[in-house]
Amino acid sequence: MARKPPPGSLDEDAWIEVIARMDEVYSKLVQDEIALEEKNVELEQSQQFIAGLLSSMSDVLLACDPQGRIEESNSALRTLVGRDEQSLSGSPAYVLLADPHSETQLRQTLASLRHPNASASLEVNFKDVNGAPVPVDVSCTVRSAGNGRFIGHVLVGRPLGELQHAYRQLHEAHEALKRTQQQLLHAEKMASLGRLVAGVAHELNNPISFVLANAHVLDSYGKRLQQYLQAVHGGESHAGLQALRQQLRIDPLLSDLPSLIEGSMEGAQRTADIVSALKRFSAVDREALGEVDLNDVIERAIHWVCRGVAPDLQVHWQAVDTPPVRGNAGQLLQVLMNLMQNAYDAAQAANQALPTVWIEVTQEPGWVTLRLRDNGAGIAEKHLSQVFDPFFSTKSVGKGTGLGLSISYGIIERCGGRMVAANHPEGGAQFTVTLPEAGPA
Secondary structure, three states, X not given: OOOOOOOOOOOHHHHHHHHHHHHHHHHHXXXXXXXXXXXXXXXXXXXXXXXXXXXXXXXXXXXXXXOOEEEEEOHHHHHHHOOXXXXXXXXEHHHHEOOHHHHHHHHHXXXXXXXXXXXXXXXXXXXXXXXXXXXXXXXXXXXXXOOOOXXXXXXXXXXXXXXXXXXXXXXXXXXXXXXXXXXXXXXXXXXXXXXXXXHHHHHHHHHHHHHHHHXXXXXHHHHHHHHHHHHHHOOOOHXXXXXXXXXXXXXXXXXXXXXXXXXXXXXXXXXXXXXXXXXXXXXXXXXXXXXXXXXXXXXXXXXXXXXXXXXXXXXXXXXXXXXXXXXXXXXXHHHHHHHHHHHHHHHHHOOOOOOEEEEEEEEEOOEEEEEEEXXXXXXXXXXXXXXXXXXXXXXXXXXXXXXXXHHHHHHHHHOOOEEEEEEOOOOOEEEEEEEEEOOOO
16 A cells, blocks of 8 residues: 655645756756856957957047047057057047037037937047147037936047048049049040041141142252343343244243243142131140031041041031031041041051941030941940940050040030930941031020
Protein backbone atom coordinates (compact mmCIF):
# COMPACT_ATOMS: atom_id res chain seq x y z
CA MET A 1 0.00 0.00 0.00
CA ALA A 2 1.43 3.41 -1.10
CA ARG A 3 2.38 5.84 1.59
CA LYS A 4 0.71 9.23 1.56
CA PRO A 5 2.84 12.33 1.92
CA PRO A 6 2.45 14.12 5.18
CA PRO A 7 0.02 17.04 5.21
CA GLY A 8 1.55 20.35 3.85
CA SER A 9 4.29 18.60 1.83
CA LEU A 10 4.61 18.39 -2.03
CA ASP A 11 4.40 15.21 -3.95
CA GLU A 12 7.03 14.22 -6.53
CA ASP A 13 5.17 15.66 -9.55
CA ALA A 14 4.84 19.00 -7.88
CA TRP A 15 8.56 19.08 -7.16
CA ILE A 16 9.33 18.25 -10.76
CA GLU A 17 7.09 21.10 -11.92
CA VAL A 18 8.80 23.53 -9.50
CA ILE A 19 12.24 22.51 -10.73
CA ALA A 20 11.13 22.88 -14.37
CA ARG A 21 9.82 26.36 -13.62
CA MET A 22 13.11 27.27 -11.94
CA ASP A 23 15.00 26.01 -15.01
CA GLU A 24 12.84 28.20 -17.25
CA VAL A 25 13.44 31.23 -15.05
CA TYR A 26 17.17 30.56 -14.96
CA SER A 27 17.30 30.07 -18.73
CA LYS A 28 15.41 33.31 -19.21
CA LEU A 29 17.82 35.09 -16.87
CA VAL A 30 20.80 33.74 -18.82
CA GLN A 31 19.25 34.87 -22.14
CA ASP A 32 18.52 38.29 -20.69
CA GLU A 33 22.08 38.54 -19.44
CA ILE A 34 23.47 37.58 -22.88
CA ALA A 35 21.16 40.09 -24.58
CA LEU A 36 22.20 42.75 -22.06
CA GLU A 37 25.88 42.06 -22.73
CA GLU A 38 25.25 42.29 -26.50
CA LYS A 39 23.41 45.59 -25.98
CA ASN A 40 26.30 46.86 -23.88
CA VAL A 41 28.75 45.90 -26.65
CA GLU A 42 26.57 47.65 -29.26
CA LEU A 43 26.27 50.69 -27.00
CA GLU A 44 30.02 50.80 -26.49
CA GLN A 45 30.60 50.47 -30.23
CA SER A 46 28.10 53.27 -30.89
CA GLN A 47 29.82 55.45 -28.32
CA GLN A 48 33.20 54.72 -29.89
CA PHE A 49 31.78 55.44 -33.35
CA ILE A 50 30.30 58.77 -32.21
CA ALA A 51 33.52 59.65 -30.38
CA GLY A 52 35.50 58.83 -33.52
CA LEU A 53 33.22 61.04 -35.61
CA LEU A 54 33.53 63.91 -33.17
CA SER A 55 37.30 63.66 -32.99
CA SER A 56 37.71 63.45 -36.76
CA MET A 57 35.51 66.44 -37.52
CA SER A 58 37.36 69.51 -38.75
CA ASP A 59 34.36 71.67 -37.86
CA VAL A 60 33.87 72.74 -34.25
CA LEU A 61 30.91 71.18 -32.39
CA LEU A 62 29.08 72.01 -29.17
CA ALA A 63 26.09 70.31 -27.57
CA CYS A 64 24.34 72.46 -24.94
CA ASP A 65 21.52 71.95 -22.46
CA PRO A 66 18.41 74.22 -22.47
CA GLN A 67 20.31 76.81 -20.37
CA GLY A 68 23.17 76.99 -22.87
CA ARG A 69 25.63 75.01 -20.72
CA ILE A 70 28.11 72.83 -22.57
CA GLU A 71 27.43 69.09 -22.32
CA GLU A 72 29.64 67.83 -25.16
CA SER A 73 32.39 69.21 -27.40
CA ASN A 74 34.76 67.83 -30.00
CA SER A 75 38.54 68.03 -30.28
CA ALA A 76 38.38 70.67 -33.03
CA LEU A 77 36.65 73.09 -30.64
CA ARG A 78 38.94 72.24 -27.73
CA THR A 79 42.00 72.81 -29.97
CA LEU A 80 40.61 76.14 -31.15
CA VAL A 81 39.88 77.55 -27.68
CA GLY A 82 42.77 75.81 -25.88
CA ARG A 83 40.68 74.10 -23.17
CA ASP A 84 40.15 70.48 -22.19
CA GLU A 85 36.86 68.58 -22.05
CA GLN A 86 36.61 68.68 -18.26
CA SER A 87 36.99 72.45 -18.02
CA LEU A 88 34.41 72.99 -20.76
CA SER A 89 31.74 70.65 -19.38
CA GLY A 90 29.02 72.65 -17.62
CA SER A 91 30.42 76.04 -18.72
CA PRO A 92 28.12 78.47 -20.54
CA ALA A 93 28.79 78.48 -24.27
CA TYR A 94 28.96 82.28 -24.18
CA VAL A 95 32.31 82.25 -22.33
CA LEU A 96 33.98 80.96 -25.50
CA LEU A 97 33.08 84.11 -27.44
CA ALA A 98 35.46 87.02 -27.97
CA ASP A 99 33.14 90.05 -27.81
CA PRO A 100 29.78 91.22 -26.39
CA HIS A 101 28.18 91.46 -29.83
CA SER A 102 28.88 87.79 -30.52
CA GLU A 103 27.53 86.86 -27.08
CA THR A 104 24.32 88.81 -27.69
CA GLN A 105 23.87 87.19 -31.09
CA LEU A 106 24.27 83.69 -29.65
CA ARG A 107 21.95 84.36 -26.70
CA GLN A 108 19.20 85.68 -28.95
CA THR A 109 19.58 82.80 -31.39
CA LEU A 110 19.43 80.12 -28.70
CA ALA A 111 16.43 81.80 -27.06
CA SER A 112 14.51 81.86 -30.33
CA LEU A 113 15.13 78.20 -31.22
CA ARG A 114 12.84 75.97 -29.16
CA HIS A 115 10.73 74.02 -31.62
CA PRO A 116 11.78 70.71 -33.22
CA ASN A 117 13.64 71.02 -36.54
CA ALA A 118 14.24 74.75 -35.96
CA SER A 119 17.64 76.03 -37.09
CA ALA A 120 19.55 79.25 -37.69
CA SER A 121 22.93 80.44 -38.99
CA LEU A 122 25.09 83.20 -37.57
CA GLU A 123 28.65 84.47 -37.62
CA VAL A 124 30.35 84.97 -34.25
CA ASN A 125 33.90 85.44 -32.97
CA PHE A 126 35.40 82.71 -30.79
CA LYS A 127 38.47 83.30 -28.61
CA ASP A 128 41.37 81.16 -29.74
CA VAL A 129 44.05 79.72 -27.46
CA ASN A 130 45.81 83.12 -27.43
CA GLY A 131 42.63 85.09 -26.80
CA ALA A 132 42.49 86.45 -30.34
CA PRO A 133 39.09 86.58 -32.10
CA VAL A 134 38.44 83.92 -34.73
CA PRO A 135 35.37 84.44 -36.97
CA VAL A 136 33.31 81.26 -37.17
CA ASP A 137 30.27 80.52 -39.33
CA VAL A 138 27.91 78.68 -36.94
CA SER A 139 24.83 76.59 -37.68
CA CYS A 140 22.56 76.10 -34.67
CA THR A 141 19.84 73.42 -34.47
CA VAL A 142 17.44 72.19 -31.77
CA ARG A 143 18.05 68.96 -29.84
CA SER A 144 14.91 66.97 -29.08
CA ALA A 145 14.21 63.85 -27.01
CA GLY A 146 12.44 60.85 -28.50
CA ASN A 147 9.08 62.28 -27.49
CA GLY A 148 9.90 65.62 -29.15
CA ARG A 149 10.70 67.40 -25.87
CA PHE A 150 13.24 70.22 -26.16
CA ILE A 151 16.54 69.28 -24.48
CA GLY A 152 19.04 71.82 -25.82
CA HIS A 153 20.97 72.89 -28.91
CA VAL A 154 23.73 71.66 -31.20
CA LEU A 155 26.17 74.19 -32.64
CA VAL A 156 28.40 73.27 -35.60
CA GLY A 157 30.79 75.87 -36.97
CA ARG A 158 33.63 76.31 -39.40
CA PRO A 159 36.30 78.98 -38.97
CA LEU A 160 35.95 81.45 -41.81
CA GLY A 161 39.69 81.30 -42.39
CA GLU A 162 39.20 77.76 -43.73
CA LEU A 163 36.21 78.87 -45.78
CA GLN A 164 38.16 81.78 -47.20
CA HIS A 165 41.06 79.47 -48.02
CA ALA A 166 38.69 77.01 -49.70
CA TYR A 167 37.06 79.90 -51.57
CA ARG A 168 40.45 81.14 -52.76
CA GLN A 169 41.32 77.65 -53.99
CA LEU A 170 37.95 77.40 -55.74
CA HIS A 171 38.41 80.83 -57.27
CA GLU A 172 41.92 79.96 -58.48
CA ALA A 173 40.66 76.70 -59.97
CA HIS A 174 37.80 78.57 -61.64
CA GLU A 175 40.18 81.15 -63.10
CA ALA A 176 42.49 78.39 -64.34
CA LEU A 177 39.52 76.66 -65.95
CA LYS A 178 38.46 79.93 -67.61
CA ARG A 179 41.98 80.42 -68.98
CA THR A 180 42.02 76.87 -70.32
CA GLN A 181 38.59 77.39 -71.86
CA GLN A 182 39.74 80.61 -73.53
CA GLN A 183 42.84 78.85 -74.88
CA LEU A 184 40.71 76.05 -76.31
CA LEU A 185 38.22 78.48 -77.81
CA HIS A 186 41.12 80.38 -79.31
CA ALA A 187 42.49 77.15 -80.76
CA GLU A 188 39.14 76.39 -82.39
CA LYS A 189 38.87 79.96 -83.69
CA MET A 190 42.32 79.60 -85.16
CA ALA A 191 41.24 76.36 -86.84
CA SER A 192 38.17 78.14 -88.27
CA LEU A 193 40.37 81.04 -89.32
CA GLY A 194 42.71 78.58 -91.04
CA ARG A 195 39.83 77.19 -93.09
CA LEU A 196 38.75 80.72 -93.96
CA VAL A 197 42.26 81.82 -94.88
CA ALA A 198 42.63 78.84 -97.22
CA GLY A 199 39.56 80.01 -99.13
CA VAL A 200 40.62 83.66 -99.05
CA ALA A 201 44.10 82.84 -100.33
CA HIS A 202 42.65 80.92 -103.25
CA GLU A 203 40.12 83.66 -103.95
CA LEU A 204 42.67 86.48 -103.85
CA ASN A 205 45.24 84.61 -105.88
CA ASN A 206 43.49 85.07 -109.27
CA PRO A 207 42.92 88.84 -109.25
CA ILE A 208 46.28 89.56 -107.63
CA SER A 209 48.08 87.37 -110.17
CA PHE A 210 46.25 89.15 -112.96
CA VAL A 211 47.13 92.60 -111.57
CA LEU A 212 50.74 91.54 -111.01
CA ALA A 213 51.08 90.24 -114.59
CA ASN A 214 49.60 93.47 -115.97
CA ALA A 215 51.96 95.48 -113.75
CA HIS A 216 54.98 93.72 -115.29
CA VAL A 217 53.67 94.47 -118.79
CA LEU A 218 52.98 98.10 -117.86
CA ASP A 219 56.49 98.37 -116.43
CA SER A 220 57.92 97.17 -119.77
CA TYR A 221 55.66 99.57 -121.70
CA GLY A 222 56.73 102.44 -119.45
CA LYS A 223 60.40 101.83 -120.16
CA ARG A 224 59.76 101.77 -123.94
CA LEU A 225 57.71 104.97 -123.76
CA GLN A 226 60.43 106.62 -121.70
CA GLN A 227 63.04 105.66 -124.33
CA TYR A 228 60.85 107.07 -127.11
CA LEU A 229 60.10 110.32 -125.26
CA GLN A 230 63.80 110.84 -124.57
CA ALA A 231 64.44 110.57 -128.33
CA VAL A 232 61.65 113.09 -129.02
CA HIS A 233 63.03 115.60 -126.54
CA GLY A 234 66.58 114.93 -127.72
CA GLY A 235 65.89 116.41 -131.17
CA GLU A 236 65.94 113.10 -133.09
CA SER A 237 65.02 113.49 -136.78
CA HIS A 238 61.57 112.61 -138.03
CA ALA A 239 62.91 109.59 -139.91
CA GLY A 240 64.79 108.43 -136.81
CA LEU A 241 61.69 108.80 -134.64
CA GLN A 242 59.60 106.79 -137.08
CA ALA A 243 62.19 104.01 -137.11
CA LEU A 244 62.39 104.02 -133.30
CA ARG A 245 58.59 104.08 -133.06
CA GLN A 246 58.38 100.95 -135.18
CA GLN A 247 61.25 99.28 -133.31
CA LEU A 248 59.66 99.90 -129.91
CA ARG A 249 56.16 99.01 -131.22
CA ILE A 250 54.72 102.20 -129.76
CA ASP A 251 51.46 102.06 -131.73
CA PRO A 252 50.48 98.51 -130.55
CA LEU A 253 51.61 99.55 -127.06
CA LEU A 254 49.28 102.56 -127.03
CA SER A 255 46.35 100.50 -128.29
CA ASP A 256 47.02 97.84 -125.59
CA LEU A 257 47.23 100.30 -122.70
CA PRO A 258 43.44 100.82 -122.14
CA SER A 259 42.75 97.07 -121.82
CA LEU A 260 45.74 96.61 -119.50
CA ILE A 261 44.60 99.44 -117.26
CA GLU A 262 40.98 98.26 -117.34
CA GLY A 263 42.03 94.70 -116.44
CA SER A 264 44.23 95.89 -113.60
CA MET A 265 41.43 98.04 -112.22
CA GLU A 266 39.03 95.12 -112.47
CA GLY A 267 41.46 92.85 -110.58
CA ALA A 268 42.02 95.52 -107.94
CA GLN A 269 38.26 96.02 -107.58
CA ARG A 270 37.77 92.25 -107.21
CA THR A 271 40.40 92.23 -104.46
CA ALA A 272 38.68 95.17 -102.75
CA ASP A 273 35.33 93.33 -102.95
CA ILE A 274 36.85 90.26 -101.26
CA VAL A 275 38.36 92.38 -98.48
CA SER A 276 35.04 94.20 -98.06
CA ALA A 277 33.22 90.89 -97.70
CA LEU A 278 35.72 89.73 -95.10
CA LYS A 279 35.32 92.95 -93.15
CA ARG A 280 31.55 92.56 -93.22
CA PHE A 281 31.82 89.09 -91.72
CA SER A 282 34.46 89.97 -89.13
CA ALA A 283 33.04 93.08 -87.49
CA VAL A 284 34.95 94.57 -84.55
CA ASP A 285 32.17 93.68 -82.10
CA ARG A 286 31.75 89.98 -82.79
CA GLU A 287 29.35 89.59 -79.87
CA ALA A 288 26.84 92.16 -81.16
CA LEU A 289 23.58 90.71 -82.46
CA GLY A 290 21.56 92.30 -85.22
CA GLU A 291 19.80 91.62 -88.51
CA VAL A 292 21.56 89.05 -90.70
CA ASP A 293 20.73 87.96 -94.26
CA LEU A 294 20.96 84.18 -93.98
CA ASN A 295 21.25 83.75 -97.76
CA ASP A 296 24.31 86.00 -97.73
CA VAL A 297 25.90 83.93 -94.94
CA ILE A 298 25.20 80.65 -96.76
CA GLU A 299 26.62 82.04 -100.02
CA ARG A 300 29.79 83.23 -98.28
CA ALA A 301 30.23 79.90 -96.44
CA ILE A 302 29.88 77.91 -99.68
CA HIS A 303 32.27 80.28 -101.41
CA TRP A 304 35.05 80.08 -98.81
CA VAL A 305 34.79 76.34 -98.09
CA CYS A 306 34.65 75.30 -101.75
CA ARG A 307 37.48 77.66 -102.67
CA GLY A 308 39.60 76.46 -99.76
CA VAL A 309 39.63 73.13 -97.93
CA ALA A 310 36.90 71.37 -99.96
CA PRO A 311 37.33 72.21 -103.65
CA ASP A 312 35.49 69.05 -104.78
CA LEU A 313 32.50 69.51 -102.47
CA GLN A 314 29.16 69.54 -104.32
CA VAL A 315 26.55 71.85 -102.77
CA HIS A 316 22.84 71.72 -103.57
CA TRP A 317 21.22 74.95 -102.41
CA GLN A 318 18.64 77.31 -103.79
CA ALA A 319 18.32 80.75 -102.21
CA VAL A 320 14.80 81.51 -100.98
CA ASP A 321 13.25 84.78 -99.90
CA THR A 322 13.30 84.78 -96.08
CA PRO A 323 13.27 87.62 -93.55
CA PRO A 324 16.51 88.59 -91.77
CA VAL A 325 17.37 86.51 -88.71
CA ARG A 326 18.69 87.63 -85.34
CA GLY A 327 22.39 86.88 -84.98
CA ASN A 328 25.94 87.91 -85.79
CA ALA A 329 27.05 87.50 -89.40
CA GLY A 330 30.63 86.56 -88.58
CA GLN A 331 29.63 83.98 -85.98
CA LEU A 332 26.92 82.45 -88.18
CA LEU A 333 29.48 82.21 -90.98
CA GLN A 334 31.73 80.31 -88.56
CA VAL A 335 28.86 77.91 -87.74
CA LEU A 336 28.01 77.25 -91.41
CA MET A 337 31.64 76.75 -92.39
CA ASN A 338 32.11 74.32 -89.51
CA LEU A 339 29.02 72.31 -90.51
CA MET A 340 30.15 72.19 -94.15
CA GLN A 341 33.68 71.18 -93.17
CA ASN A 342 32.28 68.39 -90.97
CA ALA A 343 29.99 67.26 -93.80
CA TYR A 344 32.94 67.13 -96.20
CA ASP A 345 35.05 65.17 -93.70
CA ALA A 346 32.16 62.73 -93.06
CA ALA A 347 31.73 62.08 -96.80
CA GLN A 348 35.45 61.50 -97.24
CA ALA A 349 35.51 59.15 -94.23
CA ALA A 350 32.69 57.18 -95.90
CA ASN A 351 34.80 56.99 -99.10
CA GLN A 352 32.25 58.91 -101.13
CA ALA A 353 33.57 59.65 -104.63
CA LEU A 354 31.61 62.90 -104.69
CA PRO A 355 31.24 64.60 -101.25
CA THR A 356 27.86 66.35 -101.29
CA VAL A 357 25.78 68.56 -99.00
CA TRP A 358 22.19 69.64 -99.31
CA ILE A 359 21.11 72.93 -97.75
CA GLU A 360 17.46 73.80 -97.31
CA VAL A 361 15.97 76.93 -95.73
CA THR A 362 12.33 77.11 -94.64
CA GLN A 363 10.23 79.62 -92.77
CA GLU A 364 7.48 79.50 -90.18
CA PRO A 365 5.97 82.35 -88.17
CA GLY A 366 8.77 84.02 -86.20
CA TRP A 367 11.46 81.50 -87.16
CA VAL A 368 13.78 80.60 -90.03
CA THR A 369 15.12 77.03 -90.19
CA LEU A 370 18.23 75.81 -92.03
CA ARG A 371 18.82 72.10 -92.60
CA LEU A 372 22.20 70.83 -93.79
CA ARG A 373 22.74 67.15 -94.55
CA ASP A 374 25.64 65.19 -96.03
CA ASN A 375 26.22 61.87 -97.77
CA GLY A 376 28.46 60.49 -95.07
CA ALA A 377 27.83 57.43 -92.90
CA GLY A 378 25.64 59.31 -90.40
CA ILE A 379 26.01 59.50 -86.63
CA ALA A 380 25.89 56.42 -84.42
CA GLU A 381 22.75 56.45 -82.24
CA LYS A 382 24.84 56.26 -79.07
CA HIS A 383 26.70 59.41 -80.12
CA LEU A 384 23.71 61.60 -81.06
CA SER A 385 23.37 62.90 -77.51
CA GLN A 386 27.10 63.70 -77.32
CA VAL A 387 27.88 65.50 -80.57
CA PHE A 388 27.60 68.95 -78.96
CA ASP A 389 29.70 68.03 -75.89
CA PRO A 390 33.08 69.80 -75.67
CA PHE A 391 35.98 67.64 -76.93
CA PHE A 392 33.69 64.94 -78.32
CA SER A 393 34.77 63.90 -81.79
CA THR A 394 34.43 60.83 -83.97
CA LYS A 395 37.24 62.02 -86.24
CA SER A 396 40.70 60.53 -86.15
CA VAL A 397 43.41 62.12 -84.02
CA GLY A 398 44.64 65.38 -85.51
CA LYS A 399 41.45 65.99 -87.52
CA GLY A 400 39.92 68.55 -85.16
CA THR A 401 39.73 69.83 -81.59
CA GLY A 402 36.29 68.42 -80.77
CA LEU A 403 35.12 71.95 -79.99
CA GLY A 404 33.65 73.09 -83.31
CA LEU A 405 30.11 71.81 -82.77
CA SER A 406 30.13 72.79 -79.11
CA ILE A 407 31.08 76.37 -79.99
CA SER A 408 28.53 76.41 -82.83
CA TYR A 409 25.82 75.21 -80.45
CA GLY A 410 26.69 78.03 -78.04
CA ILE A 411 26.60 80.62 -80.84
CA ILE A 412 23.13 79.52 -81.96
CA GLU A 413 21.88 79.53 -78.36
CA ARG A 414 23.17 83.10 -77.84
CA CYS A 415 21.21 84.11 -80.92
CA GLY A 416 18.08 82.72 -79.25
CA GLY A 417 17.94 79.73 -81.58
CA ARG A 418 18.21 75.95 -81.46
CA MET A 419 20.55 73.39 -83.02
CA VAL A 420 19.72 69.68 -83.39
CA ALA A 421 21.63 66.72 -84.81
CA ALA A 422 19.92 63.69 -86.37
CA ASN A 423 20.30 61.08 -89.10
CA HIS A 424 18.46 61.67 -92.39
CA PRO A 425 16.13 58.87 -93.59
CA GLU A 426 18.00 58.74 -96.90
CA GLY A 427 21.36 58.45 -95.16
CA GLY A 428 23.95 60.79 -93.78
CA ALA A 429 23.79 63.23 -90.88
CA GLN A 430 21.49 66.25 -90.79
CA PHE A 431 21.94 69.35 -88.65
CA THR A 432 18.96 71.62 -88.12
CA VAL A 433 19.56 75.24 -87.12
CA THR A 434 16.50 77.30 -86.14
CA LEU A 435 16.95 81.05 -85.71
CA PRO A 436 14.47 83.73 -84.65
CA GLU A 437 13.44 86.39 -87.12
CA ALA A 438 15.04 89.75 -86.43
CA GLY A 439 12.59 91.92 -84.57
CA PRO A 440 11.94 95.59 -85.24
CA ALA A 441 14.89 97.85 -84.46
